[in-house]
Amino acid sequence: MEDQDLPPPDAADETAQVDEEPTSIASRDDRLSQEIDQFISVLDADDQSDSSSPPEIVGAVQIFSDLLDFRVVEYESGSKKWTQLEEDECSSFVDTVNRTAKLLKSLSRFHSVEYYAALTNRVSGIQQRAMSFMEVEFKSILDDYQTSYDRDHTNEIEEAKTKQLSSSPSNVQDASETDSPDQSESPPEKDEFLGYSDEMISKLNKLSKGLIAGGHETECTELYFFVRRNAMEQNLKLLQFEKFSIDEMQKMQWDPVEKEISEWLKMFKNFATSLLPSERRLVDAVFSENNTEISDNLFGNLARIVLFYLLTFAEAVMMTKRSAEKLFKFLDIYETLRESIPELEKLLSGDWLFQLKTAASLISNMLGEAIFNILGDLENSIQADTGKTQVPGGGVHPLTCYTMTYLKHACEYRDTLEQVFREHKKIDRPDSATGSDHDPDSDHDPGSQDQNFCVQAGPGSAFQLQLAKVMDLLDANLEVKSRLYKDPSLSLIFLMNNGRFILQQTKGTGEMRSLMGDPWVRKRSSDLRSYHTNYKRETWTKLLQCLSHEGLSVNGKVMKPVLKERFKSFNAMFDEIHRTQTTWVVSDDQLQSELRVSISAIVIPAYRSFMGRFSQVFTPGRQTEKYIKYQPxxxxTCIEELFDGNANQPGKKR
Structure with missing residues (x-):
């Protein structure tokens, strides 16, 4: 059959099809589709592809191609918009394109036959125009996504804040409670597909199906990747994420890096729990009719872009110079990766999953090693603190404040640090990096404390053992520093102050209290009582000897010169104690009160008894005032002035 024998396009038929009833159009299209499918079956069944007399081309092929050409012209001219088409019309067009692709494949078997080649070229030209149109529409709908949930959600929060600030003070709390988003609630439905409506998703799905069936899989997936990559990069900009290289990060001060980390933490969680899952749902919905390999690869490539930026930032932070102040941000990053990576793993498969696991595992291991070493550095810093400067008044040493505050915050990460120490504690190094050596001149015996602690903590609690070791090192250091005070009483006040601070900080922190255990707390309390007892003995025993009755009477008669000397010695000694110890510091109110009460309990009754028995010996008047300087x-009053850190004058006598 020659090309000119083909029935020409019938313009009247093209016009008539517009005026037909929808039911008749559908019926006609069904019949036409059936005829084309039958013809394709005939072509595919014919085993004489090299024959010069292939099956005769049925008239339905010409009508079918004319109708497709007519619809393509409508779309190309803009008289019909894909986004305005009804669902069934979209499906019909995609089915037509898919059927055309099958027809072309079957016709190509007989390309050597002239009239088959002519028909193939014509149908192929129409099909290419249809593909081009579908590509344009596919990109247009993809570009028409609304702002992502994250941005809308941020705007809602900002609007809520603005309303809250403009409301009356009495309504601020209510506004906060009303407008603040509930983290436990599911995100709004609009986030399901990142701003695409269900109708848009349906049209994108049909277009992708048609493009892939028409042999334009590469063009379709490239378009999708290009648009969604731009959308992801836009989200990164909206979140004000700035990528720093390792070299740039190492040159930055820690304060700005710390702020960037805080933003990174929120961003990583946002991508892991919201944006990337939505991105996965979107690609699955658009390409649901096709092999999952397409959506897996598209999502894997998109996720790799974001995760590369985010994980590279984490790596750059980790490569900065190690220091104690960075521990908690390192822990935050470690926890974020630990919690978020499993969620991301659910979204990936194959090589993409392997790449994520490899990268995240490498960074997590390096972070864990850095965290482990930072706490080892804390041991070294305590041992290296050999300063000879005394803390005025025997107060709490800065090393004690720093160490306990540091440990208090560290214990808030108990579970994470347990994991880190379990994974990074060296088997051949049962003790910490600094070993178990202590100051050989110290009377403190941390070994006994370690032994008591290990019984409770158990051999598997590596972080507990580490915490106990740091406490032991701090004790040993404070013991050495207490010897810097020449006054033994002040040395004991120093040990009391620091011991009390350590105990209170431990008991006031649930995690640290639990980690150290009851035996350790009881041992600490016992040590404090010993310091207290030794202080009273060291300071007040000599003073009380002045109030002894021994040696004052001979044959029942009070020796007045000896009594005068006793009162003079008491007055001088008490004046010196008062003058000195009012400059000493006991910052803990309860400890200060306990000390004053215990001193009053031993001094005032003894003084009152001594005065009651011997004050009559003196001649009333000037002699009494000269020797009895203080009333009880x-x-x-003077005792109540002790440990205030002020150089008060002796209390006025009554």
């Missing part, structure tokens, strides 16, 4: 109430 004066003594009590």
């Amino acid at each position: 109430e004066d003594i009590e």
